Amino acid sequence: MSRLGIFGTSGHAREVRDIALAVGHDVTFVARDRTSVNSATQDESVILEEDVEQLGNAVFATGIGDNALREAVASHFKVRLRFTNLVHPSATLGDGQEARIGRSTGIVIAAGARISNNVALGDFSVIGANAVVSHDCVIGEFAMVAPSATILGNVRAGARCWIGAGATIVQGSSDAPRRIGAGAVVGAGAVVTEDCEPGGVYVGVPAKRIK
Ligand SMILES: CC(C)(COP(=O)(O)OP(=O)(O)OC[C@H]1O[C@@H](n2cnc3c(N)ncnc32)[C@H](O)[C@@H]1OP(=O)(O)O)[C@@H](O)C(=O)NCCC(=O)NCCS
Known part of the structure; x- marks a missing residue:
């Protein structure tokens, strides 16, 4: 190659x-x-x-x-x-995802990650090892989803946001997607149950804004 x-x-x-x-x-x-x-x-x-x-x-x-x-x-x-794009062979992609990812540029998907169905990944986003991005999610350009983070369905994660290792973003719905604002940071291990404002830093279970 x-x-x-x-x-x-x-x-x-x-x-x-x-x-x-x-x-x-x-x-x-x-x-x-x-x-x-x-x-x-x-x-x-x-x-x-x-x-x-x-x-x-x-x-x-x-x-x-x-x-x-x-x-x-x-x-x-x-x-x-x-x-x-770089997709580790052990990452798994839902139906149609290979073509969707192929329309973006510079994406990195690490070993063991799962990209489910009807997911849009922005250019130069990074999906860490064993992270899960569930159905109907949008991950913005230049975003980072750290290892073992789990993003449940119908989440809109903005450009340049940072989802820490092992964090969980609880799902939204098709009518009311869960929104992680552009540039927001979610700490390692946090469980996000409400929307996160752009640029905010959120930690804990349930996640609260600290900065
Ligand atoms: C959330 C985070 C960005 C905060 O970093 P920071 O802005 O430097 O914040 P601080 O270290 O000053 O911590 C501020 C407070 O939040 C607490 N805190 C920090 N991270 C926390 C976390 N993940 N969960 C719970 N509390 C946390 C600190 O204990 C501190 O509490 P205190 O004010 O009571 O002492 C960082 O701790 C974090 O979790 N980063 C993600 C790391 C990661 O996943 N890396 C993946 C690499 S690929």
Whole structure:
């Protein structure tokens, strides 16, 4: 399969590499600068952003967990590089989801995740290992659904929101979807039973706004 450049050199980038290797890509990390080439990636194939054109006709993915930084890098490079989706072979997709995901760009879906039915995933969203996104959900662009989070049906998660590890978003309905505002943060292990305001930080069971 083709060469894939992964922007980032962090632990998240190495997890994204695992997905890329599982689908047969040859991987090169794309580091922002020399100082970000850390001990975990120093023995790997790494080039600097300024030299990214050397990868010729490679495809690209982001290995950047921070939503804002991922958006900045993707927005800067997507005009001249070809980003692809990465779906781990052990992730499972409901009927029609493969085609729906294929209409988006830069999505990363990790091992064991489940994307159910009639789900829309925004460009450059990340679905972590063993996370579940249930029927009729919309996950905004540049959003992060961390490992083992569970998003039940009819949830509208806004752009750049962050759903922490193991959190549960209780379902909405087709008439009244549960809304997670753009840029909202849901803490690890929270259970969200009401809508979350844009930019708010919510923790606990049931989740309450703390910031
Ligand atoms: C919610 C979160 C973003 C808050 O981070 P923060 O803004 O730095 O907040 P603080 O650490 O200052 O904590 C503020 C308060 O909330 C509490 N708190 C923080 N996270 C909490 C959580 N997940 N559940 C319950 N309480 C939590 C703290 O104990 C603290 O309480 P206090 O004021 O009584 O001492 C963070 O704790 C979190 O859960 N991040 C998600 C991590 C994750 O899932 N990572 C996945 C990586 S892929």
